[in-house]
Amino acid sequence: MTHSFRDRLYRTNAIVLQIRDFGEADRILVVFTQGHGKISIIVKGARKARSRMGPYLDYFSEVALHLTRGRDLDVVTSVTTIHQHPNLRTDIDAFGHAAHFAELVRDLTQERQENPRVYELLSSSLSLLNDGIDPWHIARHFELGLLITLGYSPQLFRCVTCQRDLDAVPNRFSSGLGGMLCDLCAGQDPSAMLLSINAQKYLRTLSRSGLGSVIGIKPSAFERNEINQAMSSYLRHVGERDFNSLRVLGAMQRAPTPGAV
Ligand SMILES: [Zn+2]
Structure with missing residues (x-):
């Protein structure tokens, strides 16, 4: 034809x-x-x-x-x-984050599968980066939003295994199981990483209420590192690969120590 x-x-x-x-x-x-x-x-x-x-x-x-x-x-x-987005070409930190968004969209989506929500998320996130909004918050919002939009929403509110409400204590996040584990189920994934109460709260607030509700929160360097590790680990699990941009962003950030602010 x-x-x-x-x-x-x-x-x-x-x-x-x-x-x-x-x-x-x-x-x-x-x-x-x-x-x-x-x-x-x-x-x-x-x-x-x-x-x-x-x-x-x-x-x-x-x-x-x-x-x-x-x-x-x-x-x-x-x-x-x-x-x-001219500012992305003069601000190395913003450029690194934009490259991260582009790599995630490139590697986690299929050819010719229309998804206007991914487009809107990428478009708005790049504009916010260009406007000089703190890239760290934009990146966590982008990562979580992309995962949710593509059907990989992590369970942050209840135990992903037994559905029990989580106690307000440090709990573990399992990338392999796709969410938080309660104390009783923590042994089901030995590689699950411990998240402080504040790190859990940040992710729940971001998931429930969006970027505007977390932009005023100032997580400590330790809490940021916990959240980075959980999101990176889950992205690698979902994507079944490492991401160059995660390595680059990791190298750009000084490794924080517990208790550092
Ligand atoms: Zn449980």
């Missing part, structure tokens, strides 16, 4: 996740689109000095694309910038 040229044209908003050079002067991009999920596209002549489109398709840019369906890769025919 053949399609007319008009049938092969479409338009979608997209966020650039990954860029690599291809051939003499082209680039292949992985983008997350509003209407078609994650797709790979080709930008012909993007590396030429006079390219009309190349400069607009930088990392984490949000753009409106016109595309033509190709045999292997869809071809970009025009680009309009929606959000360029």
Whole structure:
């Protein structure tokens, strides 16, 4: 069956996740689109000095694309910038976090599976990073929101095994079982990590009430580290892989010691 040229044209908003050079002067991009999920596209002549489109398709840019369906890769025919996020290119910490979001979306979503909620989460998180909001809070909100949206919501409110209400004491978080364990069930996963009362409260508040309700909370360095470890471990379990961006972010943060603020 053949399609007319008009049938092969479409338009979608997209966020650039990954860029690599291809051939003499082209680039292949992985983008997350509003209407078609994650797709790979080709930008012909993007590396030429006079390219009309190349400069607009930088990392984490949000753009409106016109595309033509190709045999292997869809071809970009025009680009309009929606959000360029210029501050992400001058703030190394914000850039590292944006790279983390892009890697998670790239690795945890399937090709051409539409998911507007993932798009909105990524779009709003990049804008908040660009606006200079504390990347640590944005990142935890992004990670938890992405996990929930993709169907991997961790059980934070009750024991994931016996459903008993959790006592207000340090409890263990099991990545393998997907949530908190009560004292009686703690032995079911020897690798489960202990979370302080404050770390548990932070994650519950974030899950129940969103970013606005945690932005004023100032977890200690120790509590931040606990939350980082729990989220990283669960992401690695869900993704069945390590994430480069988690290693980079970990290296960027000084290892805190218990009790440090
Ligand atoms: Zn239990």
